[in-house]
Amino acid sequence: MAQVTVRINGYTYTIGCQDGEEEHLQAMAAEVDRRIESIKAAAGPTNEARMLAMASLLLADDLYEARKSQKMAQTGPIVASMPDPKLGRRLGKLAKRAEEIAAGLEHS
Numbered sequence: 001m002a003q004v005t006v007r008i009n010g011y012t013y014t015i016g017c018q019d020g021e022e023e024h025l026q027a028m029a030a031e032v033d034r035r036i037e038s039i040k041a042a043a044g045p046t047n048e049a050r051m052l053a054m055a056s057l058l059l060a061d062d063l064y065e066a067r068k069s070q071k072m073a074q075t076g077p078i079v080a081s082m083p084d085p086k087l088g089r090r091l092g093k094l095a096k097r098a099e100e101i102a103a104g105l106e107h108s
Contacts, residue, residue, distance in 0.1 A: 002017055002021070003015070003016050003017075004025045006025065006026060006030075008029055008032050009052075013029075032052075035055035035058050035059065036051045036052070036055050039058075047102075049101075053099075053101055054098070054102075057094070057095070
Protein backbone atom coordinates (compact mmCIF):
# COMPACT_ATOMS: atom_id res chain seq x y z
CA MET A 1 0.00 0.00 0.00
CA ALA A 2 1.33 3.40 -1.00
CA GLN A 3 1.24 6.54 1.10
CA VAL A 4 0.86 9.98 -0.37
CA THR A 5 1.31 13.32 1.35
CA VAL A 6 -1.22 15.86 0.09
CA ARG A 7 -1.72 19.50 0.95
CA ILE A 8 -5.22 20.90 1.49
CA ASN A 9 -5.78 24.45 2.71
CA GLY A 10 -2.17 24.71 3.82
CA TYR A 11 -2.29 21.53 5.91
CA THR A 12 -0.49 18.33 4.98
CA TYR A 13 -2.11 14.93 5.28
CA THR A 14 -0.55 11.53 4.72
CA ILE A 15 -3.09 9.21 3.15
CA GLY A 16 -2.80 5.57 2.15
CA CYS A 17 -3.94 4.33 -1.23
CA GLN A 18 -3.52 1.35 -3.52
CA ASP A 19 -0.23 1.15 -5.39
CA GLY A 20 -0.55 3.00 -8.68
CA GLU A 21 -3.30 5.34 -7.45
CA GLU A 22 -0.97 7.98 -6.05
CA GLU A 23 -1.41 10.41 -8.94
CA HIS A 24 -5.20 10.08 -8.79
CA LEU A 25 -5.20 10.77 -5.04
CA GLN A 26 -3.03 13.85 -5.55
CA ALA A 27 -5.42 15.11 -8.24
CA MET A 28 -8.42 14.63 -5.93
CA ALA A 29 -6.66 16.49 -3.11
CA ALA A 30 -5.84 19.31 -5.53
CA GLU A 31 -9.52 19.51 -6.48
CA VAL A 32 -10.58 19.73 -2.83
CA ASP A 33 -7.97 22.42 -2.26
CA ARG A 34 -9.24 24.31 -5.32
CA ARG A 35 -12.79 24.17 -3.95
CA ILE A 36 -11.65 25.48 -0.59
CA GLU A 37 -9.81 28.34 -2.27
CA SER A 38 -12.97 29.25 -4.20
CA ILE A 39 -14.98 29.19 -0.95
CA LYS A 40 -12.43 31.48 0.70
CA ALA A 41 -12.57 33.83 -2.30
CA ALA A 42 -16.37 33.98 -2.19
CA ALA A 43 -17.08 33.94 1.54
CA GLY A 44 -13.79 34.74 3.21
CA PRO A 45 -11.76 32.43 5.38
CA THR A 46 -13.54 30.45 8.05
CA ASN A 47 -12.54 27.50 10.19
CA GLU A 48 -11.13 24.33 8.67
CA ALA A 49 -14.11 22.09 9.45
CA ARG A 50 -16.61 24.48 7.89
CA MET A 51 -14.55 24.88 4.71
CA LEU A 52 -14.11 21.12 4.38
CA ALA A 53 -17.87 20.61 4.90
CA MET A 54 -18.68 23.23 2.28
CA ALA A 55 -16.17 21.78 -0.19
CA SER A 56 -17.64 18.33 0.41
CA LEU A 57 -21.12 19.65 -0.34
CA LEU A 58 -19.92 21.27 -3.57
CA LEU A 59 -18.28 18.02 -4.66
CA ALA A 60 -21.38 16.03 -3.68
CA ASP A 61 -23.51 18.42 -5.73
CA ASP A 62 -21.26 17.88 -8.76
CA LEU A 63 -21.52 14.12 -8.28
CA TYR A 64 -25.31 14.34 -7.95
CA GLU A 65 -25.57 16.40 -11.15
CA ALA A 66 -23.27 14.00 -13.03
CA ARG A 67 -25.36 11.01 -11.95
CA LYS A 68 -28.53 12.85 -12.89
CA SER A 69 -27.11 13.65 -16.35
CA GLN A 70 -26.02 10.05 -16.78
CA LYS A 71 -29.47 8.84 -15.83
CA MET A 72 -31.05 11.30 -18.29
CA ALA A 73 -28.82 9.97 -21.05
CA GLN A 74 -29.86 6.40 -20.24
CA THR A 75 -33.60 6.95 -19.74
CA GLY A 76 -34.28 9.73 -22.20
CA PRO A 77 -35.73 13.21 -21.83
CA ILE A 78 -39.23 12.18 -20.65
CA VAL A 79 -38.06 10.92 -17.25
CA ALA A 80 -35.38 13.60 -17.01
CA SER A 81 -37.89 16.42 -17.49
CA MET A 82 -39.84 15.40 -14.39
CA PRO A 83 -38.41 17.41 -11.48
CA ASP A 84 -38.26 15.94 -8.01
CA PRO A 85 -40.62 18.09 -5.93
CA LYS A 86 -38.80 17.09 -2.74
CA LEU A 87 -35.35 18.06 -4.02
CA GLY A 88 -35.43 21.61 -2.66
CA ARG A 89 -36.42 20.43 0.80
CA ARG A 90 -33.79 17.68 0.73
CA LEU A 91 -31.04 20.08 -0.27
CA GLY A 92 -32.17 22.54 2.41
CA LYS A 93 -32.05 19.84 5.07
CA LEU A 94 -28.63 18.71 3.83
CA ALA A 95 -27.27 22.26 3.98
CA LYS A 96 -28.72 22.75 7.46
CA ARG A 97 -27.19 19.48 8.68
CA ALA A 98 -23.79 20.43 7.23
CA GLU A 99 -23.98 23.77 9.05
CA GLU A 100 -24.85 21.96 12.31
CA ILE A 101 -21.89 19.60 11.89
CA ALA A 102 -19.54 22.48 11.11
CA ALA A 103 -20.83 24.45 14.10
CA GLY A 104 -20.36 21.40 16.33
CA LEU A 105 -16.80 20.98 15.12
CA GLU A 106 -16.12 24.66 15.79
CA HIS A 107 -17.15 24.22 19.41
CA SER A 108 -15.04 21.06 19.86
